[in-house]
Amino acid sequence: MTQTTSDRPSGRAGGAVVPVLAFAGIVVAVMQTLLVPVIKDLPLLLDTSPADATWVLTSTLLSGAVSTPIMGRLGDLHGKRRMLVASLAVMVVGALVSALTSDLLLMIAGRTLQGVAMGAIPLGIGLMRDMLPRERLGSAMALMSSSIGVGGGLALPAAALVAQYSDWHVLYFGAAGLGVLAIALTLAVVPESPVRAPGTFDLPGALGLSAGLVLLLLPVSKGGDWGWTSGTTLGLLGAAATVLLLWGVMELRVAAPLVDLRTTARREVLLTNLASIMVGVSFFVVSLVLPQLLQLPASTGHGLGQSMVVAGLCVAPLGLTMMFTAPVYARLSARYGPKTTLILGLLIIAAGYAGGLGLMNAAWQTVVTSVVLGAGIGLAYSSLPALIIGAVPASETGAANGLNTLMRSIGTSVSSAVIGMVLANTADTVGGVEIPTLHGFRLSFVIATAAVAVGLALALFLPSGRPSAHPQLRASGEEDENLERAQAALRGFRGRVLDAAGVPVARAEVTLTDRRGRRAGATVSADDGGYALPVPARGPYVLSARAAGHAPLASPATHAGGPHPVDLDLSLPGETVSA
DSSP states (O other): OOOOSSOOOOSOSOTTHHHHHHHHHHHHHHHHHTTGGGGGGHHHHTTSOHHHHTHHHHHHHHHHHHHHHHHHHHHHHHOHHHHHHHHHHHHHHHHHHHHTOOOHHHHHHHHHHHHGGGGHHHHHHHHHHHHSOHHHHHHHHHHHHHHHHHHHHHHHHHHHHHHHHSOTTHHHHHHHHHHHHHHHHHHHHOOOOOOOOSSOOOHHHHHHHHHHHHHHHHHHHHHHHHOTTSHHHHHHHHHHHHHHHHHHHHHHTOSSOSSOHHHHTSHHHHHHHHHHHHHHHHHHHHHHHHHHHHHSOGGGSSOOOOOHHHHHHHHTHHHHHHHHHHHHHHHHHHHHOHHHHHHHHHHHHHHHHHHHTTOOSSHHHHHHHHHHHHHHHHHHHHHHHHHHHTTSOGGGHHHHHHHHHHHHHHHHHHHHHHHHHHHHHTOEEETTEEEOOHHHHHHHHHHHHHHHHHHHHHHHTSOOOOOOSOGGGOOOTHHHHTHHHHSTTOOEEEEEEEETTSOBOTTOEEEEEOTTSOEEEEEEOOTTSEEEEEOSSSEEEEEEEEOTTSOOEEEEEEEOOOSSOEEEEEEESSOEEEO
């Protein structure tokens, strides 16, 4: 079992923790979509070529992809709140750099720093896992997971309004202010989690993953400009495959890897991450298509002729609906499990895109499409962290959710590249200007539907768990297989805490006391009742277990000093039973 340096608290977080963490996630998402209203004007604003201007967007994508799993692992090791504040602080610095310059290189540097904040999403989810009671965790994680879509949807009309009536640098001053507010609220309201992972930071692993991701995402983002069959694009993709393969071999040989590939390869984790890519693809398609459709002049025959602000307002329901689905998800997941809610979300997304093929003739129709897609994407996004957390140990939630967030980012990157290529290849040239066609928009929706179909097929093969009041907290079965690897010399007791009827008791406090009455160790049982406690030496001990609603148990137990743990189940109330 992966050990932690402290017990996991239960229900000690104040009522403001969830909205504060969700606000931090929304601020990060705002940073990602801040430039959408002025993308087409960037070459003029920065006095550069269109190809070079795209680096302003690509740099944020690359830094976000690299930093997300790294910040997640650092949070597991050194404190999730600490790393959350650090990522937001880097974002604020980057926003100020961008706000004070119109130089291309400085703007790219500022945008690179802003991408570091993407790690706030998995860190916030990890904090919720560590602090919140089970009855609050489902809706809280759903809101945090959806915050990237919520922020993106809400930022569009606000950014469009600022860009249309003020200097575009004001966007970054506003983002910096939001970042400072998020930091202040986090420090004032959110306590630090005591849950820590063992080991040290895997610097070679971080460098290898960073190199592999840059080599992968760079040609994905720039392939349209370089040519998909060019030597540069194919060479970088080949180099990415080689580097990531070597990185994977190295990670399997490290005692405390940046990413536990053995956990990642488990069916529930692997399929969830692959499905996350498909959800990311589907989410970004609507963000690319509808604003363009709305703003194209009516003279094109299919454009809706709306202003930048109105276009943003028509797409805003996408984010609002995602936000309002969080409590709905919690109820559905509690009854049917996160796998079912993921499948339901994907079906709604498919229905939204299928219906959207015929709803492109009026602004109100795009609002309907946004609402339906927002509901489906909200349910799907909300299900992903629950599935991940249900399959990994508590001390690995930051890194695991960081990797899952990375998978979504890869999905949006692929979506951006593919849809950009589709719209360019189907565009009509009028007066030397390429105009996206209705055929291109509809083909983009068909591609999104196909991605959802792949995600649905993956979701159907996820393991089915028994729904409960907190299915997202199902403990990992990896405890046994990773026992020796997690701690070099684990000599102690392990087993499960059960009630009188033999039902596992989650979050029971298990304490180990030596022969002199001194506390020798403590832990909290996992959600399948599992616990593990190392012993400092052989000899007699007393194992005590306590849980709300149960009589406490104190029972003697002896460890002979061998290299293997002693299996003991603790029955509340009752006696210690040999497993």
